[in-house]
Amino acid sequence: MxxxxxxxxxxxxxxxxxxxxxxxxxxxxxxxxxxxxxxxxxxxxxxxxxxxxxxxxxxxxxxxxxxxxxxxxxxxxxxxxxxxxxxxxxxxxxxxxxxxxxxxxxxxxxxxxxxxxxxxxxxxxxxxxxxxxxxxxxxxxxxxxxxxxxxxxxxxxxxxxxxxxxxxxxxxxxxxxxxxxxxxxxxxxxxxxxxxxxxxxxxxxxxxxxxxxxxxxxxxxxxxxxxxxxxxxxxxxxxxxxxxxxxxxxxxxxxxxxxxxxxxxxxxxxxxxxxxxxxxxxxxxxxEPMISWGTSPEHSSGISGSVPADAPERPVAYMGVEPGQKLIGLPIDAAFIGSCTNGRLSDLRRAAALLKGRHVASGIKALVVPGSMAVRRAAEAEGLDRIFTAAGFEWRMSGCSMCFYAGGESFPAGSRVISSTNRNFEGRQGPNIRTHIASPETVAASAIVGCIADPREIAA
The missing domain is CATH 3.30.499.10 (Aconitase, domain 3)
Known part of the structure; x- marks a missing residue:
């Protein structure tokens, strides 16, 4: 054998x-x-x-x-x-x-x-x-x-x-x-x-x-x-x-x-x-739900956690956070749902379930980019697009948009973005953009509150 x-x-x-x-x-x-x-x-x-x-x-x-x-x-x-x-x-x-x-x-x-x-x-x-x-x-x-x-x-x-x-x-x-x-x-x-x-x-x-x-x-x-x-x-x-x-x-x-x-x-x-x-x-x-605090996916913590006391200086400086700082409550400027990581139909369904009947906080720029045109059509057939737009999200065509910055579309320089993407290195979503990666649910919850939020509290 x-x-x-x-x-x-x-x-x-x-x-x-x-x-x-x-x-x-x-x-x-x-x-x-x-x-x-x-x-x-x-x-x-x-x-x-x-x-x-x-x-x-x-x-x-x-x-x-x-x-x-x-x-x-x-x-x-x-x-x-x-x-x-x-x-x-x-x-x-x-x-x-x-x-x-x-x-x-x-x-x-x-x-x-x-x-x-x-x-x-x-x-x-x-x-x-x-x-x-x-x-x-x-x-x-x-x-x-x-x-x-x-x-x-x-x-x-x-x-x-x-x-x-x-x-x-x-x-x-x-x-x-x-x-x-x-x-x-x-x-x-x-x-x-x-x-x-x-x-x-x-x-x-x-x-x-x-x-x-x-x-x-x-x-x-x-x-x-x-x-x-x-x-x-x-x-x-x-x-x-x-x-x-x-x-x-x-x-x-x-x-x-x-x-x-x-x-x-x-x-x-x-x-x-x-x-x-x-x-x-x-x-x-x-x-528990996770959220990144630095410029690598390894710089991540449970949503109830804090920036580590011994966090490296460069990612802390770039992200504008402090060692020991709690992540919940950190104000955001924008929210992004999409990418090859979390732009599929089930991702959109879960985010929409939290957003239904709610609206993003004042001043938050929010986008949904389906992972494919087939996902987009299926979401529209279920009425998910209407939930997103009623909540204040832009409803886009499919692509790598706003996950991968190549000199095109970007959030305003210096924005703090919570994103369902896979990378958070310096400039990943545009010049001086500070990206916190998380699940679509955490993105949706944070967009509603206007700061990093625990999706389990919104769902409750």
Whole structure:
């Protein structure tokens, strides 16, 4: 009998094409995603080298990073030169014959939202994109990770990529989450306790009762921020929830082929007795809503906590907080709900439930940017857009808007923003913007009160 294997090990071994010098291996790549910020560069470089895309049916491209999210948008953007990124990527994608989800396509959205919606990501597959949050899609039991443009070029030309096998880590969340506590709070707890570099060099599998209890959108949130833990990727074993999500999706297998696929996917979860290089256990029942106070996700605390007494000087100075200062009650200027972390339908539902019949505090700029146009349509069908707008939120088109600042739209300089995004480093949401990352519920609650607030108190 073979030794027990991890989920990661099974997928990796299935995709090894050849061993290479120095211990690296050549892996087969099943799916490749591009976006408009770097897509044209990779495709045009490939063309200049005289190399075609080996299998265009495996390559997809979205317009998401720099597109305008205001209603009525087109190719024009607030980012200087942004329109050229869009038009050049469109031309290159069409010439290469790859699938493009264009600006006005009804299926446009953020890559890590669109791919699961379409059933492009599947259990057991390898999927790459020039975006560090590609690990989001590990929630489906896939091996998904972010790459650079040159690696995208190589993989499109050869269908392979050279990698050195990472170590493995299992993070087990035991127990049950308390009401009002979310997957965003789970991952921020992990990073706050073990550091933003705690996962460096590892492929992380999330496991345990609290993880199994999450729906697929919650699992995507958890895996999304594995890169903020410096992990190569985050993964969750596929189960019945995974299969139910994928059934009937556009690119998923169908009919008898789907049943055969499920039979194979059921062999993927880590075997009993499989060994990981590191094991971390976290009691999920002890987690409370989390909020960041500094300029890294590791600078986070429970909502009832304070800025640490020994907090580093630079993040404290940038964020305009003081060691020992309570986080609840800290005034905010703006609130943002969206991003590939928390821009899905369930995120919008939970935020809207708190906002219904309430209004944001005077002077607060508040925005909702759905993660995809499909999410936007579904939310509108449920009337969520009307709840948000009645509460004082702007209702936008889908994209990475206001999560990723590239010289385009921003909040006013110096604003303190509570955000459902994944990063809070200096300038992430614009020049001198002070970003506190939290769950959509905490964002909504804080927008109502006008300062950082505990969503559990609003819900009560």
């Amino acid at each position: 073979s030794d027990p294997q991890t989920l990661f090990g099974k997928i990796w071994d299935r995709h090894v094409v050849a061993g290479l010098a120095g211990g690296a291996e050549l892996l087969a790549i099943d799916r490749i995603f591009l976006h408009e910020r770097t897509g044209a560069a990779a495709l045009n470089s490939l063309k200049a080298a005289g190399r075609p895309v080996a299998d265009p049916s495996r390559v997809f491209c979205v317009m998401d990073h720099i597109v305008d999210t205001r209603p009525g948008r087109g190719d024009q953007t607030l980012m200087p030169g942004g329109q050229a990124f869009i038009t050049e990527t469109r031309a290159a994608a069409r010439e290469a014959g790859i699938t493009l989800f264009d600006v006005t396509d009804p299926d446009q959205g953020i890559v890590h939202v669109v791919s699961p919606e379409m059933g492009i990501v599947l259990p057991g597959c390898t999927l790459i994109a020039p975006d560090s949050h590609t690990c989001t899609q590990g929630a489906f039991g896939a091996l998904a990770w972010g790459i650079g443009s040159s690696e995208a070029e190589h993989s499109m030309a050869t269908g392979t990529l050279r990698l050195t096998r990472p170590k493995t880590m299992r993070v087990t969340f035991t127990g049950t989450l308390a009401p009002g506590v979310t997957p965003k709070d789970m991952i921020l707890t992990l990073i706050a306790r073990h550091g933003a570099g705690g996962g460096k060099g590892y492929a992380v599998e999330f496991a345990g009762e609290a993880v199994r209890a999450l729906d697929m959108e919650g699992r995507m949130t958890l895996c999304n921020m594995a890169t903020e833990f410096s992990a190569m990727t985050g993964m969750i074993a596929p189960d019945a929830k995974t299969y139910d999500w994928l059934r009937g999706r556009r690119y998923a297998p169908r009919d008898a082929m789907f049943d055969r696929a499920v039979a194979d996917w059921q062999t993927l979860p880590s075997d009993e007795g499989a060994r990981f290089d590191i094991e971390i256990d976290i009691d999920a029942s002890a987690i």
